[in-house]
Every structure is written in structure tokens, then in C-alpha cells.
Amino acid sequence: MSVALQEPGLIVDEEPIRSRRGIVWETVRRRPSAAGGAAVLLLLALAAVLAPVLAPYDLHEQVGPVFGHPSWSHPLGLDDGGIDMVTLLMWGVRISLVVGFAATFVSMVIGGTIGVAAGYFGGKVDTILMRITDYFLVIPDVPLMIIVAAIWGPSLFHIVIVIGILLWTSTARVIRAQVKSVRERVYVKRARSLGASHTRVVFRHVLPQVAPLLIANTVLTIAVAIFDETALSFLGLGDPSRISLGKVIENAFQRAAISTGAWWAIVPPGALVAVIILACSLLGGALEDALNPRLRVSHLAARTFRLRPLVGRGSEVV
Amino acid sequence: MSGSNGAGPLIAVEDLVVRYAVARGLLATISRKPQHFVHAVEGVSFTVSRGELVALVGESGCGKTTTAQAILRLVEPVSGRIAFDGGDITALHSRALRPLRRRMQLIYQDPYESLDPRLSVRAAVEEPLLIHRLGGSRTERRERVREALSRVELSPPELFLERYPHELSGGQRQRVAIAASIVLGPDLLVADEPVSMLDVSVRAGVLNLLDRLREDGLGILMITHDLSTAARFADRIAVMYLGRIVEEGPAQSVVRDPQHPYTKALLSVVPRRDPRKRSRPEILSGEAPDAVRIPSGCRFHPRCPITIADCREIDPALEPAGAGTGHKAACIRV
Amino acid sequence: MSGLLEVEGLQVWFDLDRGRELHAVQGVSFSLEPGERLGLVGESGCGKTTTVLGLLGLLPPSASVAGSVRLNGVDILAGGEQTIRPHRWVDLAIVFQGAMNALNPVKTVGSQIVEALELHGLARGRDARLRTGELLESVGIPEARVDRFPHEFSGGMRQRAAIAMALACNPSVLVADEPTTALDVMVQAQILELLDSLCRDFGLALLLVTHDLPVVAELCDRAAVMYAGEIVEHGPVDALYHEPRHPYTRLLFAATPDLYGEGVPASIPGAPPRLDLPLTGCPFHTRCDRAFARCPQERPLLRELERGRSAACHLNDVVAEVV
16 A cells, blocks of 8 residues: 555645644744743743842842932832832742732633533533633622632732632633534544543543643733732732732832832832733733634635746647 | 354344434423424334445435444434344443443544544554553554554554654545554444545545455444445445435345335436446435424335325335345335 | 637646745646536546636635636636636636535525626626526526525535526536535436536536546546646546546546446555655656556656547557557
8 A cells, every 4th residue: 555645736734833742832933922922921930930049139128218219239229118129029020920820720720620521521511610600700800809808818828719710710611612622523532432431532632632722821811810919919908928019019109109209119010010911911822823723815815826927848739 | 241152143223213302492492392303213223244244325314324323322212222242232331331332343434533633643543452451561552553554554554653644645544543443353343434535546445445354254334325335345235215224135136126216216316437328317306305304104205206195104114125135125116 | 729718738836835836737728618518537636626726716825827728719817817807707607616515604595696696797686686586497496495595405405506606697617616526416416417407508618627437427528637737638538438548547437436337446556746846757657557667757748649539648659659
């Protein structure tokens, strides 16, 4: 039989990203927006992890006057307690990222599990799970976070949980849709008819197809989680013993940084939050785009083929 | 679940009935409108023996695919009996069915979709072994995989083991799918339109492969709409219309001496290769009615060219007809 | 000598990444007279669909085209989209592969035909509706169905509707790309009969593109067999079956099961060559059972063997040399 392996003669529709593993890596490699977002996130994460080592000053040490102006030794000035802003920001990013990642992890686990279960089993399971999802979707997040934080008491752990249980709904919907479509693919049905257990089918056949989308969704969720944390901290509901970027802004705000004109106490942390969210959005958005079926130019739509002068390979026959 | 020594037929289906409820909206449910059913299979009986290739032919909507799925217990029958190797499997639970799944395998129509794009050929053919915990060690399993690939003529197997589906042609993919099915050593293969999505020049190879597997002792039930393929490769043909078998018998008998008017019409419109052999086509008007509203009496009577008054009343059973052994037709005018 | 449609030396290239090209159609020539049915036969990847899309100028920006397409003597390809556009649908119409599934699901079938008529300025309002009714009748759809939606039609009727739409502007040439592939054999027979009567009653010239040889044998007078982007044999279908002059034609027929034929169909080993790489020698030689020394070295040209018959195979030269 044939040794020729390539599907010949057909128009080679290049979709190499799909057929190989590592769609995440490929996307980052190919799209500048994704690469940029990934780079920024990596940098910030590095700064956060190495804060204890890299921070120029001590976090609790007053090195100058309240709202000291930016200078060479303190490029971003001092905050309301005379603490170096750069140090504050590095430690702040740490907490913000930790909360962001942790809350996202919680939401991913909940949302992913519910999405897979609803999409895979369908029927009653699907209906019930989706009703639950709908209820959670309808709850307004910030008011709920305020109430829970107020009742339960502000602590990092509570914040993470609260954010987590509000964010999982969109993940669940997206994953459910994808799982539903993968479930119908012939090779999945084949595995079932071969006698593969549900576990095997889900882990070996369904999840690998769903994983890239889950990753994209996760990255986007991180952006929202960080925003939520910042908002909560700014409203004074964050953990008072931890400095997150939101807390930095809140402190400055409370201590009248604006009327004092100490922009360096408010703008940099706000800008940093914005940068983190932007980076996540770029990366996540690029991944999502890469996973959408490419809209191909249909030959029925565009009629702009080119003409070439007749090259002689003439046949002798009309 | 008793296993016989192969004396009786491999699979025996008796009066199989499968119905689907037609999906209806909330309003219809609330207003308690009568639930309509798609009568996909309405009393089908046939057998497939070892070393026999039976073709189930018919047009779309006739119930042939549903019949195949019911045999493999992928859909639940409403009534009827399915016996595999002498043992009744109609009502078995999924756990009891598991060992049986080894012995009955399904080959799908679409070679481009039936393989997981993320699994290599080796992994795809090995997976059934892993699912059923066969082939003790890794080397043993590898040997079985190699053997299965050789058997489907993907030789030498080493060339194909580490390939991925997108690197293979349609015919090769279908062979890999068949290899994954036979690696378990099944007794029955159900092939649902195994070649309809392949190029013509490649089809014969896959069909000849199925033929060789049949010679090795497998029983094969082939679902197809292509009468020419059935005529060339099947031992027996059963023609289905709206959920019933209207004619069955030895392939050559059914094709050369059709008894049922539907079979005759169907055969007359199959295009021939030889332009000189255009037979007079008996083109039936319209299309088969949907399986929700089955006509009364003989289900074919609205389109039948030789229908008479009685045909509206009497629902004919399969009776012996024609000269071949076991040739039967369901028509009162035969 | 100007027939209704004359295609000469049609070539199509597609741009691939990294500066490579796919030479999808490598010099196709044929002609069509009014009322004539020509079958363009080949398997997937042979270039038959690309050929007819090139004929109608329906290729994407990544395509480049060479050759001539003469309609009543005038080369309509010469000016690209400008020269083709006035003739598209008006003189040359096409029923695409899967057209029956491409009907707009939210518009009634009648309104879609009316839209086509109005777009091409052939009729408006009441006249358009009248003409639509006539068109549907001519393809066997009762006029009462004019205001139904596509999902209310069966597969066969949707295909008839697609044919009616293609015929809306009274073209003289109809191209049908795999018109019956997705249909049951009985419905296929109905559609083939419809195409047959349209050719006979209206003098329509039909270019039938398909992989199904028996369908071509059923409906067409002549056929051109395509392989690897070129026509390898061309002639009356009868001659193609009984006296093929190219091994691919012979083997393709042999691979097709026949209802009453004798013998077992056999596959053709191997696979068609890649069209994104330059070809040396005959594109079929690796799979041919009669290949000899000359075949891998020299590419055979499509040569006229006798009136109305041509083939691209060195074996025909051997015979000629002997004589």
C-alpha cells in the first residue's frame, strides 16, 4: 500500500497551530500583543516574587516626610507614612497578583468542573448546573463582596474566596459550550462505544481539546480578579494587614493625597493595576482569537484573483 | 451470558423496534399535545453469521444506522430481542456489556473525524487494549499494535506508528480506525458507510480488506446506501424502507432477481459504469415520507407502482420469494 | 471556429506560505456546444472544482490564473473580474457543491429567486414573481411552494431550488459541481432526469463535475478525466469505458463497483502527486501498471488520437510508432 503520507494535491490550508500541541506557546510566539502581555506579566511576577530581595527600602521604614516628593533616591516619592513608593509598589504587586491568581484558581476549579460536568453529561445534570450558574451570574458582585467582607471580616483568605465564587460563572459557560461540541465528535463517541469509562474519555479526549480555551479564559479571569481585589481594597474591605495595590491607593486617598497634590502616591499604583489588567487582557484575548475558527476568505466572496500571461505548456488539442 | 462455540449465528435480531420521541417545545408539553415518535425501526429481524458479510441497504431515513446502533446497544430498543453468540444482550446493563464491547466493534463513516487528532497512530490503536486491560506488558501491547497495523495493510507498521492523523490520507485513516477495532480480536464488525467518504480509487482497497477480515472468520454487518458496493462485496443483502426490511436474501439473488417493487425500482435507477447498459429507470415520484407518519397497511403503498386496494390495509410480512435460498420479500403481490 | 464555450490552457496557481505555490490546474482545455453534456471527472484534489471556479472567476485573492475562456468567441477571462462579471449567471451559471445547504434559511425560496432576478435587472415585482413560479415549475417544484422556507423542503427539492436559482437569468451554460453527491440514489435519479430534460428542452449546455463515473456514464455524452490538475483523457464516455487510452481511466473504471459487473474492484495503489512541488515525468507513473522507461522522464502531452478523442499517455505513441 501507499507509503506516500501527505494528503496531496489539496490546497494546503495551513492551520498548524491547531494540529500540534502547544497552542499557547505558538500564539505567544506569533502575535506581538500576546508576546507583549506575556512579557509584562512575567516581569511583574518576577518583581513580585523577588520583592523581599529587590526592594530598595524596607516596607515599614519611614525614610522621609509624609508624601515626600519624587527624587533621585526615591523615584516615585513617598507615601502617607513616609515609606518609599517603589518598595510599596513591589510589595503591593505581590499581594495583588497573589490574590488575583488564587481567586482565579478557585474560580477555574469551580467553573471548570461545573462546565465539564454540564457539557459532558448533558440532560438533567446540565439543566440543574446551568440554573445554579444563572443564579450566581445574576448576583451583583461588588455589593455582595461588600456585604460578605463586612459580615465575614476582612482577611486575604475571605477575599480570595469571595472573588472566586463570583467569577466562575463565565468560565463555566464557556467551558460547557466547548465540551458540548467536543463531546459530539466522532472519536469521542468511538471511545465511549469501545467501552472507555467517563473518566478516561474526559481526561484523555475532552480535556486536551478544552485546555487551551481554559487557559485563555483563565488569563482573562485574572484580570477581573485583580480588578475586583483592587476595588475591594480601595473600598476599605481588604485585609488591613496586607498591602495590595488597592490598599496603597486607598491609603493615599484617605490621607488626602489629592488635595496635597501628591500624585505620585495615587497615579503609579493605579497605573500599575491598569497595566496588569491590560497585559492579561492582551494575552488572554490573543489566545481566544487563536482558538476561534479562522474566518477564511470564501472564494465566493472575493473575486480578486490575478491574471498571468499565458505560459506555454500548451496542449496540442483544443 | 453464555458463549457458544460458534454453531449459531453471531448476531440474531428479532422484531427490533426503536423509537425516538420527537423533540417538542414547552408549549406543546404544557398543552399536552400527543407526543409524536420517529419510528426509526419497526420490527426488524435478521442474522449475521461468522464469515459472512451482510449489507443493510436503503435510503436515508430507512433506519439502517439506527438498527446498527441498537445492535451495539448504543441506543435502547423499545422492544425486540438481540442475541449475540447465543446470549440475549437486549437488556444488559453497561457493566455487563463491557466485555461484549470487545467482541463487537463499530467502524465509522468519517475517517477524518473518527481519530483523535492528538493521538499518534500507535496511541490510537493501543487505546482499546488499555481500556480493556489486555495485552499485559508494554512490549506485548506494542506487538499487538504492530500486528493490527500489518493486518490492515499499513506495512511496514514502523512507518506509521508515530504519525498523526493529519499526516495520513483518508484511506490510511480509515485503515487505522479498522486496526483500532480489530486489535481487540472482535467477532463482529459493524461498518457504517465505511468508504463513502473516501476517493473511488481507494474504496476498493478498504472493502477488499473487510472482505479478507471476513474470510478470517469475522462477521461483518455493513451499512450502505450504495447498492453497487453491496452487490459486489456482500454475501447477503437486506433492503430497508421506513424501518422495515422489505427484501432480503443472497446478494446476487436480490440484485439479479429482485422481488419487491421497491427493490426493483431502486436497482433500476442505480447508474451503471457502461454507458451502453443504461437500464430503463423506474423513478419513483417524491421522496420517502418521514418516519413520524408511517402510511397505513404496506408502508410503501403510496409510492408503489403496482399498488392495489388491499395494500392500504395489509402490512405484509417477509415471506419466501424468488429462487435463492433464504430470499424473502414483504409484498402481497409477490 | 467558435463554439459556445471554449476553454484553452486554463491554469490556476494558489499562493502558499513562504513563497511557494500550488499549481492546482495545469493547462485544461475543452469546448462545449449548446445542448451538449460534458462530464469533468476526477477524484479529490485533481483540480476539477478549481477549474470551474476559475471559469467563473470565483477564485480568492491568493489565486492567479492564465489561459483563455471564450464565450461565443469572446475571451471573458482576459480582463479579469471586469470582463467576467457581466457574463456570470447571465451566460454561465453554476450550482455549487452543497448549494442545497447554502440557501438562506430565513428567506423563502421564492424570495431568493426574485432577489436574483431583480439583482440582474431581468424582472421586477410581479413579473419577477411570475417568472419565479415558472422557474420552479420547470424544475419540478409546484408553484404553491414558492413561499416556503428551505427547511421545509426535502434534500432533493432544495437541490432543485438551487438549480432553479442558477437558471434564473437564462444562462446558456450550466455548471453543476457534484449535484447529486449528497442525495439518495432515487433522488439522484430524479435530479439527473431533470438535468437531462433541461438540456434537451432548453438547449442548455451542461458541464457536470463529479467523481462518480457511473453518473457521468448515465448523463453525459462526453467526458474529460482529470488527474493532478490536467486532463489525461477526453472523449465520448462510451469510448472511455470500452477503449480507454489512459491507464488512469481504465483503472478508475475498474475501481468502481458495478451492480452487475463481473470481477472484483481493485484500488489504485499510491496517491496523487503533490501539486506544490514541480512534477517530472508523467504525474501518474508511480501508480501506473503499464509505466515504462519514458514515463518518469518525460511528461506526456494531451494529444488528439482521433477525432474527438485525446489522451496524455506515452503508450499511445508506442502504438503509433509501431504503425
